[in-house]
Amino acid sequence: MKIKDIASVSKQLGVSRREFLKYCSIVAAGMGLPLGAGEQIAEAVTSAARRPPVIWLSAQECTGCSESLLRATHPTFEHLILDLISLDYHETLSTPSGHQAEAARAASIKANKGEFILVVDGAIPVKDNGIYCMIAGKTALDILKETAKECKAIIAMGSCSSWGGVPSADPNPTGATGVQKILTDAGIKTPVVTIPGCPPNPYNFLSTVLYFVTFKKLPELDDLARPKFAYGRLIHENCERRPHFDAGRFATEFGDENHRKGYCLYKLGCKGPETHANCPSILFGDTGAGTWPVGTGHPCFGCTEKGIGFHKPLFSRASLHMVTPPDTYPHVVEHQGKSALAGIAVAAAAAGAAYVAVDKVAKKLGDDDGKGKK
Amino acid sequence: MEIKRRDFLKVATAGGLMLAANAHPSLAREPKARIKDAVGMLYDSTVCVGCKACVSACKQYNETPSSFSSTDEIWDNPLDNDAKTYNIIKLYKSGTGAAKDREQDGHAYVKRQCMHCVDPACVSACPVSALKKGPKDGIVSYDKDACIGCRYCQVACPYNVPKFEFEKAFPMIRKCQLCSHRLEKGDIPACCQFCPTGACIFGKVEDLLAEAKKRLAYKPGELRKYPVERVSGGPVAERIVTPYVQNVYGEKEGGGTQVLYLAGVPFEKLGLPALEETSDAQRSETIQHTLYKGMIAPIVMLGGLIYIVHKNTKDHK
Numbered sequence: 282m283k284i285k286d287i288a289s290v291s292k293q294l295g296v297s298r299r300e301f302l303k304y305c306s307i308v309a310a311g312m313g314l315p316l317g318a319g320e321q322i323a324e325a326v327t328s329a330a331r332r333p334p335v336i337w338l339s340a341q342e343c344t345g346c347s348e349s350l351l352r353a354t355h356p357t358f359e360h361l362i363l364d365l366i367s368l369d370y371h372e373t374l375s376t377p378s379g380h381q382a383e384a385a386r387a388a389s390i391k392a393n394k395g396e397f398i399l400v401v402d403g404a405i406p407v408k409d410n411g412i413y414c415m416i417a418g419k420t421a422l423d424i425l426k427e428t429a430k431e432c433k434a435i436i437a438m439g440s441c442s443s444w445g446g447v448p449s450a451d452p453n454p455t456g457a458t459g460v461q462k463i464l465t466d467a468g469i470k471t472p473v474v475t476i477p478g479c480p481p482n483p484y485n486f487l488s489t490v491l492y493f494v495t496f497k498k499l500p501e502l503d504d505l506a507r508p509k510f511a512y513g514r515l516i517h518e519n520c521e522r523r524p525h526f527d528a529g530r531f532a533t534e535f536g537d538e539n540h541r542k543g544y545c546l547y548k549l550g551c552k553g554p555e556t557h558a559n560c561p562s563i564l565f566g567d568t569g570a571g572t573w574p575v576g577t578g579h580p581c582f583g584c585t586e587k588g589i590g591f592h593k594p595l596f597s598r599a600s601l602h603m604v605t606p607p608d609t610y611p612h613v614v615e616h617q618g619k620s621a622l623a624g625i626a627v628a629a630a631a632a633g634a635a636y637v638a639v640d641k642v643a644k645k646l647g648d649d650d651g652k653g654k655k
Numbered sequence: 656m657e658i659k660r661r662d663f664l665k666v667a668t669a670g671g672l673m674l675a676a677n678a679h680p681s682l683a684r685e686p687k688a689r690i691k692d693a694v695g696m697l698y699d700s701t702v703c704v705g706c707k708a709c710v711s712a713c714k715q716y717n718e719t720p721s722s723f724s725s726t727d728e729i730w731d732n733p734l735d736n737d738a739k740t741y742n743i744i745k746l747y748k749s750g751t752g753a754a755k756d757r758e759q760d761g762h763a764y765v766k767r768q769c770m771h772c773v774d775p776a777c778v779s780a781c782p783v784s785a786l787k788k789g790p791k792d793g794i795v796s797y798d799k800d801a802c803i804g805c806r807y808c809q810v811a812c813p814y815n816v817p818k819f820e821f822e823k824a825f826p827m828i829r830k831c832q833l834c835s836h837r838l839e840k841g842d843i844p845a846c847c848q849f850c851p852t853g854a855c856i857f858g859k860v861e862d863l864l865a866e867a868k869k870r871l872a873y874k875p876g877e878l879r880k881y882p883v884e885r886v887s888g889g890p891v892a893e894r895i896v897t898p899y900v901q902n903v904y905g906e907k908e909g910g911g912t913q914v915l916y917l918a919g920v921p922f923e924k925l926g927l928p929a930l931e932e933t934s935d936a937q938r939s940e941t942i943q944h945t946l947y948k949g950m951i952a953p954i955v956m957l958g959g960l961i962y963i964v965h966k967n968t969k970d971h972k
Binding site: 528529531545547548597600605606608609610611613636644 | 704705706707708709711712724732733734735743744745746747748751752753762764765849850851852883890892893894895924925926960963964967
């Protein structure tokens, strides 16, 4: 471990060495990495010859994902983009604009071919050849396709770029589609990580980036290309209101007694049972103090889950995802045989026993009488 | 008293003929019909997620204490219906248990409580009418003041439902009474009220049967509306239909029950016995009423016993 490097980076970041290592360790813990991974991350960040170049493309989006990232406090966004990564193109944050910005993008792609990370936020409209989102005279669809071929990996930031998000809500007039589907359909094999959420927690993004910088590979992904460290579990599994669900205590109306008592929001349409995200653990955004939708008394609306957020009605009940039940449940036991035949057999046996018993008693009585006479 | 062998055989033959005549089906007890406005429950195993909200709600609203199956006695974990547990969720699991409602390498839940039979064996077996079937709602209820504690009901029940308080000095029979104390106030049974998914719904049996048959006609994969809490007038949840076993358990089994079941795995796997359409009560009452008809058979039996005694004691006189 190069202590000097860390010291210099700490100075550069404007945080103490301690704070810097703490941040790296928190990120490592968030990803479920073993002890010491935090140091590895710190080392990777400090020893990199060059900050990893990042190009951030935006399509049909509300800039909420960038806003979410802007509000991250550890590290703050300026440290991220100025010191940890080299953000070469971002439509909202770039200093230049117009042709200058486009030129910077082209230059970065050329210089870092096959090395840069591409971040996409916003859905890509595909209907009518993608004419519903044009940047610098090109469709977002074309820009994505040509950039995706050149980059090392793609991070689809937010629900829109992950699977379509809000622009893809029915009737989806622009044919808004997620990045992964477009690339799969176009036969482009660049690896894609999706960080769904509306907006996603900035730390899910930061952790993925730092994992990539440190280990030079993508974190373990699920079948929807979401990093498992963040999206491996259902919200329902870690929800602070879960004990109320298990005990059958539900809020049935907003503001009713049970709602004020903090009971489970399932009956109000909480989508926690069918939504994979780490919101109960790291809360929503970086606002802290128990502020995530369920924490504030509103049901989860399933923004990270394809087909749930923006697709299922907000207050309709979620279907519960099934997990293999633990063996703590009482098992169905075999019931005693009660067939008619068995009943008849028992009755016959009883009748036979009665006959034998009476016969014996009578005989015994007889014997006793006999003995008495002798 | 002298009984000639000849006289005995005469009486025995006559008695036998009477018995044979009485065995004619037209003299058997008629099966009981469903009460028109009877109430009950429909439990759909494919909708159940095994959250046990019904179990805890049942305990809360029936004020029954926890029941422990482990020595540490930390939490309520009964293994079966017992005197403290009127309602229980049990698990069927085979192999890996991975898929829900699959017989092989799958799992399924089943809710067990009193079935509120159309022709209850417990009511038939009870010698003092401590168990009665409500004439209007068909709920099988228990009268602790009449009960003599013989536990015939416990033995008679084909579903193993009535439970005796063995540990108490003044024991009672305990079982689900369909939350009749809640129904009086216009509420529905606690298990139905608190089931979050609508796996267990309350209503008139005829409506529940219609709902069950409607569900059997659904095609797997369709998005359908499922009533929650009560069969009509309650909330509705949308659900993607999963395959059903094409039978409504309780429609005919054991003479019919007011608690109906739907499931994705065979009912026997869920511990629901494969019963004939004839109820146990009907069968046993037919036999009993036949045996005691006109007291002829018992008199013949008594005659026979007297004859045996006489034969064996003759030499000692």
